[in-house]
Amino acid sequence: MNALVLACLGMTGAGWSAQAVAQTRPLASAPKGKTSGEYFKNVTTATLKPLTPSDFIGAMGVMTAAVGYDCSNCHPGAGTDKFDWVSDAIPQKVTARKMIDMVAAINKNFFGGAQQVTCWSCHHGLDLPTTSIALDKLYGEPLDEKRDLVLPQAGEPPASKIFDQYIEALGGAQKVAAVKSYIATGASRGYAGVGGSGAFQIYAQVPNSRGVWINFPEHPDRGTSAWTYNGNTGWISQPRAYIPIYELTGSDLVGARLDGVVGMPNQIRDAFATWRVGAEELINDREVYVVQGTAPGSGVLATLYFDKQSHLLVRFVRRTPSPVGRITIQQDFDNYKEVAGVKFPFKYSFLWLDGRFTAEINDLKVNVPIDPAKFGQPAAN
16 A cells, blocks of 8 residues: 555555554655655666656556555565565565566567556456466456557547537536636545545646645544645645655656646646547446547646536546556546536545545635645645
């Protein structure tokens, strides 16, 4: 279970004590510009060493999800008071390094450096990949896995029309453009109720400033988690995570900007110079248009799913690169309600590689002044 899980669930994970979590903190904040090889101890794999600390943690999530592991399968005592992140005592950790090098070599030697092979390509949630197909699977339900990259599909409407329909469904271009800011408040809950309920707030302001804040009034010792972006810089505060607070750089910063753009829908169409419209899909038995853009130079993918009937945005998936596979974060939107003539989602679902939570909005105010601090560096907990 990685830092994102601990932060979003507002808990320390099964068996983790407050003392154990406190001991994992190497510094109050991760120094900007330090690589994982400089910041963490015993990171020796060539493709992981140059990553930012946050991208490194994301890559750990990619690997654990791919092989069906958690931290304790490679790190002695993870999940208890007696842990050792640095130790190489568990053979799986040594093997993981070899596998990372193997993936890099395959992509370099056979695909010109393009990432065509990842941990997931072979493992699919198993620590040892299977080698033969089960015949009941062969004649069972068709494979429903989708490629990361959306390919243009002939016969679909252009992205510009889908965006126009979206804005019209929200209330029309004039009313949507009139929304300069909003504050949404409600309650968050971890998957299956784990972690209890938290106080949840979203702050948004044109063109793309965004802050998501969660605290637990009944358990103030959990501190406040925050994900902020002010148009130039972004921050993540996770009081019970391995890195309690750090500034976003690289792919993380691009991802934060995209979150802000999606939060102010009038800005979405300008997020990328070009968009691809892929084959239609089904989400919860609803037909959806699939629109994808790629951030130039970063490898970040943003995929948007619009309901064909309501034309509302129902899902946003962003994928950022790592040497072992893309780091995926998904947001789902539901229960749209009208406020000041514009429809806003009143239910959010946040999913990532090893955790998820939902948030129900009970109050939303538009065009209200927002303290700039809600988009800036969070105070240390």
